[in-house]
Amino acid sequence: MEATLVIAATDYMQYALLTRFSVALRTEAPKVRIAWRALDVLALATQLERGEIDLALTSPDHAPAAMRQCQLFREEYVVIARQGHRPCKAVLA
Secondary structure (H helix, E strand, O other): OOEEEEEEEOHHHHHHHHHHHHHHHHHHOOOEEEEEEEOOHHHHHHHHHHOOOOEEEOOHHHOOOOOOOOOOOOOOOOOOOOOOOOOOOOOOO
């Protein structure tokens, strides 16, 4: 069966997940193609409802509540600074 899977994601998610996913998909389902789309948070719910995209990869705060979702992974960001740099305050605690 030939098909195209339309995935909307941020640049970061495309880099972190979709490259490996597309390689695995090519092996498991060689007739399925992937069309990447830039994630448009404001239009996401409408795009999913209309079938314009099949899947979206985003952070939980941008996921439409009415859509089915599952958490893929947890991630933690850190700041790295040189020794002697003045202390930084956590802004997103």
